[in-house]
Each structure stands twice: as structure tokens, then as C-alpha cells.
Amino acid sequence: MAFERINQKDWYKILGAKPSDSPAELKRKYQKLALLDALHCIARDILYHPDKQEADVAAGEAEERVQRFIEIDQAWKILGNEQTKKEYDLQQREDNLTKEWPLHEQIYLEDMCWNEDEQLYTLSCRCGGNYSVSKSETKDVSLVCCDTCSLVIEILQ
Structure with a gap:
């Protein structure tokens, strides 16, 4: 539902x-x-x-x-x-994360880079870190945290 x-x-x-x-x-x-x-x-x-x-x-x-x-x-x-x-x-x-953490931006999944070797979608953060999400997670996850700082992006399908 x-x-x-x-x-x-x-x-x-x-x-x-x-x-x-x-x-x-x-x-x-x-x-x-x-x-x-x-x-x-x-x-x-x-x-x-x-x-x-x-x-x-x-x-x-x-x-x-x-x-x-x-x-x-x-x-x-x-x-x-x-x-x-x-x-x-x-x-x-997810709603609580959006309220508590700064939402850096909204990104369409197709705008992220696909890494075939690691089977991950990635996007560089302004801090130099990366946002990473596996293909299987994209169905359940729409918010992704940077691996270095506290910024969050929302993945739009």
C-alpha cells in the first residue's frame, strides 16, 4: 500500500x-x-x-x-x-531525516553516475565525499547521506 x-x-x-x-x-x-x-x-x-x-x-x-x-x-x-x-x-x-538533516538537493537517479564494477550509483558531494546507493536500494531509499559530511540528497525516480 x-x-x-x-x-x-x-x-x-x-x-x-x-x-x-x-x-x-x-x-x-x-x-x-x-x-x-x-x-x-x-x-x-x-x-x-x-x-x-x-x-x-x-x-x-x-x-x-x-x-x-x-x-x-x-x-x-x-x-x-x-x-x-x-x-x-x-x-x-525518511520524513524525520529530511527535517533533521540539511537536504542539499534533489537529484534524478539518471543524473547519478553508474559504477558497473561496484554496482553503485554515485554522485560527488561539494565537500569532496560521495553519495552512493546500490541499484537494489533505489527502490526503498530516496534519501542518501554523503559518506563524508552531513549533507543529504533526495533521489527522485
Whole structure:
């Protein structure tokens, strides 16, 4: 499943979870938010499940609850599946790298030099070092660090 990067939501935040949470913990947090035990709901929480809505809830509030439930459900669909969670986590790490490290420039893969002997695409950095990425990595990696300094390039396909 490919995720849209524009306006991507923080699915962990929606579930009140962390990337290090186990699958069982993620499921428990999802169930708590989506289903909420009736006594717990009466005590202090809003019940988000659309089938459990109170009759006297204002239309706007009911719509907000439905939208919140949809977000919770989408978060679970992404984080509850091992493959989509892995893909999402990789994108989150990549996004964090872009924020934390200076992005030197964006380069198209075809603008990099192919080294047949080493089976690597390379590009010289302004510091004198190199950006290097293997052909197999180009499918999974779009950010590459210089081997000498802290600059990063983004490889565009």
C-alpha cells in the first residue's frame, strides 16, 4: 500500500501509540478507542463508534465522532498490518531525516553516475565525499547521506 505523503496524518498519535508498541499493544489501544467499554465511556470518555452514538448528540458533534472513528479505523488498518506498518515507519523515518538533516538537493537517479564494477550509483558531494546507493536500494531509499559530511540528497525516480 502506497501512502500519500501530502498532509499525511500521524497514525501513532491518533491511536495514542508509539512505533515501539507491540502488535498486541497497538490492537489494545485501537480497541479502547474504537469500542470503549460502556462504564469507561460513562465515566469520562467520548464513545467514537458510530453504532454506539447517543440519540441526543448534535449533528455536528455526531459527524465529528464519525470522522474520529474513521481516523482511528484507518490508523489501525495501517499500523495493524505488518507490511503497511513497516512501509509507514520507513516513510516516517525518511520524513524525520529530511527535517533533521540539511537536504542539499534533489537529484534524478539518471543524473547519478553508474559504477558497473561496484554496482553503485554515485554522485560527488561539494565537500569532496560521495553519495552512493546500490541499484537494489533505489527502490526503498530516496534519501542518501554523503559518506563524508552531513549533507543529504533526495533521489527522485
